[in-house]
Amino acid sequence: MDAHGGRLAVEVLQRHGVDAMFTLSGGHLFVLYDGAVQADLRLIDVRHEQTATFAAEGWAKVTRRLGCAAITAGPGVTNGVSAMTAAWMNGSPLVVLGGRAPQRRWGAGSLQELDHVPIVAPVTKAAVTATSGESIVAELDALCRAATTPHRGPVFLDIPLDAFGPAAVDVPAVDGPPRGDTPDPDAIAQVAKLVAAASRPALVAGGDVYWAGAEGALRAFVETARVPTFVNGMGRGTLPADHELAFSRARSIALKEADLVLVAGTPLDFRLGFGRFGDAQVVHLCDAASQVAAHADLAASIAGDLAQTFAALADAGAPSTDRNDWAARLRDDEEAKRAAEADGLAADADPIKPTRIYGELRKRLDRDAIVIGDGGDFVSFAGRVWETWEPGTWMDPGPYGCLGAGPGQAIGAKLAHPERQVCLLLGDGAFGFSGMEFDTMARHNLPVVAVMGNNGIWALEKHPMEWLYGYSVAADLRPGTRYDEVVRALGGHGELVERPDQLRAALARAFEAGRPALVNVLTDPAVAYPRRSSLA
Ligand SMILES: Cc1ncc(C[n+]2csc(CCOP(=O)(O)OP(=O)(O)O)c2C)c(N)n1
């Protein structure tokens, strides 16, 4: 192809399955935009570079394809760093293109002259500066392959203004996304033996199971080996919540009493007690050797394509031990805890309990609705009670826990799946980081429905600080702020809900509005999320 560097870059991206570029303008990006216009690559312009990058991740998360953001030199790139870090910790495949001051004058003090590469290197799989049209093609192609190779993650390429010059370059063909390595048969045999011998096994399946498209193989393994299963993060929905071996509430008992815990496709981090589960033997199943926990005491591990791993473990056959009592014990605990939640989901207390909102949403949302959480306690509660039925339908910021990710992720999700409901659960504090993105949703006709738990505080910080210190500071917001009016001013639909009996009709109107909507629900600030540790 004989073209300028912007067009060449877009050609490489399209061959890697990119069909949307999330961006915020800056002169350093004009050539890239021209390339996008020439090749009909959709541009979605947002109001903050963090959103461009979060939206690219949201798009990747619901399509299981490579997401793409383009952000301008200097502050554009540094504004994208939190979202790149989140993608790094989530193992989300993402290519971020940055503008860059011209190389010819480097050091003379051009506008926004900053070497981005060392800033983003620790939070990307690879970060490179292009130097010419040829280099744009070669580097970008290699970076896209790296981003989509298990273990996946973000990559970064910045392109100096004077490296966009025309070039005649062969753009490499792309033969689908790369698969993971074939797992070692000896490691499979070792794990199969542990599984066969266990009497109280449990499995935790996380995001890399989803990214690998391994839900079918996971299910085959779970059903053959009769292993009670829990899911976390993007792993939610890989086994539907109503599967006979899917559990969520019984997690603490399961992980305390199990004699074997298999953790697949998610790190043994703080969310999993750093990999200690009572006296259980622990097995880590990862999509790449780099992901196997070095800090945990492992009985075994397997690194490689998770679909192949689960298929091979399923082939090992049925267990020799009887696990029915174990599964029944967990089912009793699960059912008891679900029954205890029923009152909260139906609560008609005034002020409104956040749980009532999820009760109403359950009735309103389809099985394939995409639910995104961005907030503190409001989202912790939701994560606990929300049932996920299908892969790729629950999204939270992940272990980096960056507030403000939600609107971008919702933009990416709705763009990828315009026919499905996209519901954004928002804290009133969280709204402040990316609230302007309702303008983006309105301009691009993305009717996301946001439901806000507006308690007038940063609850996830206020309650623990009061518990620890007997008082709190820097933890209050304005009670009753009319965020619904903000959204209306930005071209969306707004609803204010002050009493529980108003909730159902307000949600119905929001979902029927055909515009981005915010249902601003004034919730009870006294409700504190029950925490396992003081600094959750
Ligand atoms: C970017 C960022 N800043 C600060 C925090 C710390 N933090 C975690 S939850 C939380 C409170 C969120 O408040 P809100 O969105 O209103 O939800 P609530 O807890 O009140 O339900 C804060 C400040 C964070 N996780 N991310």
Ligand SMILES: [Mg+2]
């Ligand atoms: Mg709040």
